[in-house]
Amino acid sequence: MAIRGWRPVAAAAVAAARPGGGGPGRGPGAGPAWGAAPEPVPEPAAPATAALYVHWPYCRKRCSYCNFNKYVVPAVDESAVGACLVQEARTLLRLSQVQSITSVFFGGGTPSLASPRTIAAVLEAVAGAAHLPASAEVTLEANPSSASPARLAGFRAAGINRLSIGVQSLDDAELRLLGREHTAAEARGAVEAARRLFPGRTSIDLLFGLPGQSQDAWAQGLAAALGLCDDHISLYQLTLERGTALAAQVWGGTLPAPPQDLLADMYQTACAMLVAAGFRHYEVSNFARKGALSTHNLSYWRAEQYIGVGPGAHGRFVPWGEGGRSREARVQTLEPDAWMQEVQSRGHGTRRRVVLSPLEQLEELLALGLRTDEGVTHERWGQFSPQLSLEAVFGEPGEAQDLQQQGWLLLDGGGLRCSVRGLALLDSLLPDLLCQLQRRWAPPAAPGWGAGAARRSPTGDRAGGEAAGVVSGGCGE
Template identity: 60%
Template sequence: MSLAAALAVVRRRLLGFVQFRALSEVTCREIRSSPGDDDRATYPPHSEEASLYVHWPYCLRRCSYCNFNKYISRAVNHNAMDACLQRELETLLRVSQVSRINSVFFGGGTPSLAPPSTIAAVLETVAKHAALQGDAEVTLEVNPTPIGMAKLADFLHAGVNRFSIGVQALNDEDLRVLGRDHNSQHALHTVDEARQLCPGRVSVDVIFGRPGQTLACWEKELEELLLVCDDHVSLYQLTLERGTQLFKQVQAGQLSMPGDDVIAGMYESARRILQERGFLQYEVSNFARKGAVSSHNLGYWRAGQYLGVGPGAHGRFVPQGEGRLCREARTQTLEPDVWMREVQRWGHGTRRRVELSHTELLEEVLVMGLRMTEGISHQHWRQFSPRAELQQVLGESAEVLELQERACSS
């Protein structure tokens, strides 16, 4: 049974369970209009804590495989961008009534192209309107070019205490095919500089399953990387996204991708090699040693609240400042210039907001929790479902029992 089929089973069980079925007939709006104690008990307690994701949308070039929300611009209005990031953050903090930010992640795009003063301004805004603990994880994605490496110390002084470096490959020809604007030596030098500035808090991203890649080449490359990397590694299988340059090249027969069996072998081989080097896998794609897990990403996988600031950013939080009880999924306007105009006019650039029913929230708890090796504890489940235990929802499912038997026998 595929993961999609397994999740469909979970969804049927959630929707079929009598208490959840009764709940799904009550919309969030109806609950807000008559919030009895019994209805309130159905939802997880409101939290005044959240994580913060900040999206910097600009890049110097577009990678051949990338379909993220990014824009190539040689003339960024940094003053306007700074002001809008701060204003939208203030608005979302007020709307969410979040009083403590647990972690911050600057992603993109290429946030290492942003002025360090922008990073400092955002963190100062957090400190002004909510608590940001001194040991809170503040991560910045770094493109390992000479320009990115030269600014690492300035980012550290601005308040960053963790770097996520997009190495992606240590094969220069593969980096060219991927459209990256760095080479393997740039990557190694950047990792080394980051480790000196921020020892124990440097993560490296690596892509496997690249065009023409073999298992032997992948193992050799990973061994080379582990000689210099810090205590956190993220491995991502290359995905062909429709509309990208790489997708078109593969479709035209100009490049060929490894087969599924080869890619599966790469993943299993990487898990073995990383384990031999002391890395523990704590999520599908993430490995850490010496306890260097990413607290920000754990917040996502444990279905915590997070605010998304910047063009195209996503968020999940309860807008308590508007009198709401349900968590919302929010997406900010994609195009930077349009987003800035909206923030200047309304204080935010929220383009889409969707109320999550209790069933939809529980589905997210399950899907995200299944990514982690720790799984979903009964205690964690009860935070979101105080009425029905996880075993009640899944324990009677023949399909789930079949999956358990397969897992035990494999």
């Protein structure tokens, strides 16, 4: 799954795949120590690389928990959709002037419903517009119901070299609750077939925190998954989204809502089991062993450039081909038919674009980087903030120092990162850290700025193809 547990934020709690909930009860931090505004960041050189996300928006059915940008239609004009994906990829690569693509991720929707020839056509277009190394990670999301051995072999021949399979559960009753169209046996068969074709490069997704799910049932399901899986697992706490059938059932009292303490216990149990099985907990929701980390998802968490192609896809890149010199947040038109019309008329379907200020870029870097076990390194921070170091922002008295003293956060020669305990509570720690960053970055615009104030923050992403707008509140004094 394409980082479905990730929504970059600027001051609100990180949503999706939220393990454990509540944080260390924190009161107001020390008063602000205002400094001079940093000097303008010099114009960057044209970045040579980027990751590429391609969104296939169609599914055969909508699962009971899903509110992603996906569509269930009687028939898909695949040739028209594929042609538009090819055209938009070429256009955005030309506008970005990227020289080399580090990874490609086909997400959705259900991209395993697309034909291998469509996948191959997109990859050929990418390779024709920029360098696509033979070693580049090329991932396809697949549902077990559209992952027969013959179909998977076709995807491998088309250029796919990594699979992310939406298993979600190995219990048939849980799969029915989630509205999945596959059975546990079909999921097992799909993973086994994938491992034969993509050994060491097959990831599975699992959901926990389902209504009525016990900790014992979750632990047993995870143990079964460990006996089946390859070297990468993504675990996501079920998030009840407005407008979904499952949320309506829970909020209407038909199904029980899992207690927060139980969710925290489930997450901690899973972490312990996976680490004991040799997995590295390298991101809040992601675990890998034998070095099988997702290159593509790491590009998001490290705040590297990425280009989003397809309905609702998001991107972060500098449009050098249009004369731009600053990173932009771009969102493609959500609805497939409208998106196709825009691509056919002007080459791409970008519906919204926002130039990100240096502060907004640092906010994203902080919110995303702290999701990983490596955190935000000094080198990466310096690429975005050459004048204001990590120590200058977070090494002074304030929220970050308090969090370090409490054992939630670490700042040392490697950079800024969460402790093992702190990683599970990141959603509670981020607001304080972002407030400290905002204060250190520049003095207040006017007396009284702080409590009750509001400011714009960058638009968020999910899965490289889902909008999740975020508004940050002011920092209390």
